[in-house]
Amino acid sequence: QKEVEQDPGPLSVPEGAIVSLNCTYSNSAFQYFMWYRQYSRKGPELLMYTYSSGNKEDGRFTAQVDKSSKYISLFIRDSQPSDSATYLCAMSAGGYNKLIFGAGTRLAVHP
């Protein structure tokens, strides 16, 4: 079983929709949770970073971490065509432990 499972998608939504992207994990030692956005033919870029449980909001993006359920989510409000990309969740136990990535969810927002 993979340490991190991510809904593969792809997702296709109309402009303005609320998008929910999710990952589950099995390692209870994970404390750092991230979402990376990757445009086609580009490297991933850090979008959201959360330590431990709770919510974090940045503009149209909200990251949620539920450690009791081992479940993290990224919500995108008022989605735009420029949000079309692959979204990768990543997590780590910190220290010298490595980042573990999900396989990514491809999102397409059409006008």
Add this chain to the structure above:
Amino acid sequence: EADIYQTPRYLVIGTGKKITLECSQTMGHDKMYWYQQDPGMELHLIHYSYGVNSTEKGDLSSESTVSRIRTEHFPLTLESARPSHTSQYLCASSSPQGSEKLFFGSGTQLSVL
């Protein structure tokens, strides 16, 4: 914006050739990483370095080698390319204060014929 550069962006090469993928960063980060990414698959760590003269193999077995002679430079070398090496290679770096926050280059798409 992160300053981490990879060259070449695309490389098509024949089997048996020696190749070096270049990665440089201007942020003074001690930690650098090489990941391999295939379509629809997770990023897999193949090499990492915590500083000059420090290199380690990652979780995914790889026939490539790396070197870290200067802080800003972390090249990856394949002595004899094979079709199984066809993949996207991503270089990344992070600072000691935020080692979970990776800055990625744009990647090198390698195709071995």
